[in-house]
Amino acid sequence: MINNAVLAQLRAIVGEEHVLTDERALLQQSKDFYWFSPVLKTLLEDKRADVMVRPGTVDELLAVIRLAVRQRIPITARGAGTGNYGQGIPIHGGILLNLKRLDQILEVTADAMRVQAGTLLIDMEQAARNVGLELRFFPSTIQTATAGGFVAGGAGGIGSVTWGTLWDDDNVRAATVVTIEEDPQILTIDHADALRGVIHNCGLTSIILDCTLALAPAQPWAQYVVAFDNFTDALRCAEDLAFDDSQANRLVTALEWPIPSYFRQLVKDGACPEGKAVLLLHVVCDEAMLAAKVSSYGGGITWRSPHENYLRSGWQLSDFSWNHTTLWAMKTDPSLTYLQDMFLPDKVYEQLAQRKARYGDMVLEHVEFMKFGGRLVPQGLTLVRFQSPEQLAELMTWCESIGIWIANPHTHFLDEDVRWNGQPILDARARWDPHGLLNPGHLKAVE
Ligand SMILES: Cc1cc2nc3c(=O)[nH]c(=O)nc-3n(C[C@H](O)[C@H](O)[C@H](O)COP(=O)(O)OP(=O)(O)OC[C@H]3O[C@@H](n4cnc5c(N)ncnc54)[C@H](O)[C@@H]3O)c2cc1C
Known part of the structure; x- marks a missing residue:
């Protein structure tokens, strides 16, 4: 061919x-x-x-x-x-x-940025911060990931605790896409319904040429690690912080021990005491009030970085969050893999306790707080000690049986993923890629 x-x-x-x-x-x-x-x-x-x-x-x-x-x-x-x-x-x-050579920042307005698809998210964040703005949210791969790849293949990340996901709240304002025809059309998609054929399309409906992402006013983020004797106390404190509207939050991550032991740099800095669960926080708050709050849950601040260092030092706490937690874990222990799960906010402690009772240390808890459909929810990026595909399948089925929602990260088929937009993707593909040339092999329905 x-x-x-x-x-x-x-x-x-x-x-x-x-x-x-x-x-x-x-x-x-x-x-x-x-x-x-x-x-x-x-x-x-x-x-x-x-x-x-x-x-x-x-x-x-x-x-x-x-x-x-x-x-x-x-x-x-x-x-x-x-x-x-x-x-x-x-x-x-x-x-x-x-698409990485198409990396121009095309326009910055008071609350949005339009960039070519290959623009790095870190370049967007830095350009936004230069004018007192910032990305609403970004994946933990901000240093390397592109805007087009995030819109087409991502979901949420650091900032989602406040702003939700790519699907929420006008976060993706518009996209310019190219159709896959003998005479390709360049289309501007700026209506929420039509954008459902673009967001998380995994390169199956069109090529994104450029996209417009909403921005927020830049905040003076400070970073903290807080340690607790047990994961339940850490999670209760994380929940309290995430729901506290009096402070700005960009990252609220709760991690069960031994996950913190996988973060060599943080361990070296004394941030992750042996045997303790930790929170990773990007927040704007009064430190004395934060210290009082975490101490009411039995926790103590073990590491801090003032806002002057934000995005200036070699690494950020967010480099240990979201799926970077999984990356650090797998580097240390290659027998680990992960699940993407979401707990019922009013049953999360019960669901976690049931799972621990059944699976013990086969699962290690990692919870991120994020808005989903406007509601603040605990989302898991649970580490799993892998034994076999059957064991993973059994675990996911069991989780679903007690109401833990699973976004299966062990399938490459877009239509087996709960983030699948469904009909809007199929319609967009039929309209914009009539010969089915885009990324074939990732839709179960047409295999
Ligand atoms: C360690 C780690 C941490 C991560 N953390 C997060 C996280 O916090 N949140 C999150 O949402 N994701 C996360 N991810 C997933 C991923 O990093 C992000 O979704 C990222 O934004 C993808 O960007 P990319 O440029 O690498 O895209 P790619 O991987 O290159 O592409 C992703 C998908 O989009 C398609 N695509 C790429 N560009 C275009 C285009 N211009 N037009 C049409 N289709 C296109 C590709 O075909 C592919 O299907 C993580 C991944 C890793 C490995």
């Missing part, structure tokens, strides 16, 4: 140095963090694109799409490749369309 004539045309469009054909490099470039799941690791290990192309202008991008459609070559979009369910791995080869 990709013969020498096609390669020559791709080289003519984007330039020799932006066409990658080396097989080993392609195998590596075609991957994301699918290996977080031992199930996906086995399934997707050998999958790769036939060629990676890096357009540097919109015209080059359109020319690549025209060529691919004429030749009926699959196209898989790629930002930074930090997705963690294999959604960005080309299952049927074809062109890996790397």
Whole structure:
């Protein structure tokens, strides 16, 4: 399908140095963090694109799409490749369309920023902070992930405790997308209903050219680690802090021991005492009041970083939160994997106790507080000691049987994920990608 004539045309469009054909490099470039799941690791290990192309202008991008459609070559979009369910791995080869050279900040207004898809989130955050604004929320991969990859493949993260997810509250204002046709159209999507065909589409409906994300006024975030004798006290304190409207919150993370022991840098700094559960906080508050509150739950502040250091020191506490917790854990103990789960706010302690009683140390608790559909909820990124795919399946089924909601991170099929937008994605795909060339192999319904 990709013969020498096609390669020559791709080289003519984007330039020799932006066409990658080396097989080993392609195998590596075609991957994301699918290996977080031992199930996906086995399934997707050998999958790769036939060629990676890096357009540097919109015209080059359109020319690549025209060529691919004429030749009926699959196209898989790629930002930074930090997705963690294999959604960005080309299952049927074809062109890996790397968008990182399209990285211009196009417009900053009083409450939003429009950027090309390949713009790094950290560059957005820094540009916003230069004018007294900040991203409402971002994934813990802020240093490497792109805006387009976040809108197409992400959900929420640091800041979601206040602002919710990509689906909530006007967080994604608009996107410009390219359709996959002989004569590609460039469409501006700015209506909430139509955006459901773009948000978390995992590159299955269109290529996002640029997107407009809402911003918030910048806050003087301070960072704290707080330690507790047990996880329940830590979680109760986290809940109290997350629900406290009198202080601004960007990160409220609760971690059971031994998870804090996986954070080498924090351990070295004395932030994670042996045997203690911890909270990781990005907050704006009076420190004396914070200390009093955490002490009422039996906790004590073990580490702090003032707001002057925010995003200036080498690392932030958020580098240990969300799925970075999983990354640090798996680096230390490769037998670990994870679940993405959500607890019922009024039953979370009961659900956690039931699970601990049944599974013991096979599960290690990691809870992030976030808004979901306007409601503040405890969401888990639970670490699991992996034994077999059957054990994982049994655990997820059992969790669901007691009302813990599971977003299965062990499938690469978008329509097996609870974040699946359903019909709007199918409709958008039918309209904008009539030949089904975008990222084929990730929809169970059309396998
Ligand atoms: C350690 C770790 C921590 C993480 N933490 C979080 C977190 O806190 N919150 C969160 O939501 N996610 C998190 N993720 C997942 C991921 O980092 C984010 O979703 C990130 O924003 C993806 O950006 P990316 O540029 O790497 O996208 P990629 O991985 O390159 O792409 C993601 C998906 O979007 C598609 N895509 C990429 N660009 C485009 C485009 N321009 N048009 C159409 N489709 C496109 C790809 O085909 C793929 O399906 C984490 C992942 C890891 C490994």
